[in-house]
Amino acid sequence: MLKEIVGVFDLDTSTVSADTKRFLKESEKNGTTENAVLELPKSFVLTDDGKVIFSQISTASLMGRV
Incomplete structure (x- = not known):
């Protein structure tokens, strides 16, 4: 099934919000996160099925690729 991108977010600016921090923490606890990095992440993508x-x-680079 093809996943639709809901949003692409910068980790430095988006994690200032307590709501975003809570969302990412819950996503990790629920097992809906995927780590596609070998180094520190710069961004995260949210898909329509709730995957992070x-x-x-x-x-900027990710947005240029979609």
């Missing part, structure tokens, strides 16, 4: 995918690629 961490990436070491910047949001």
Whole structure:
């Protein structure tokens, strides 16, 4: 099944919000996160099925690829 991208978010700016921190923590606890990085992530992608995918690629580069 093809996943639709809901949003691409910068980790430095989006994790300032307590709501985002709580969402990411719950996603990790629920097992709906995927780590696609070998280094520290720069961004994360949220898909329509609730999956959070961490990436070491910047949001600008990711947006240029979709």
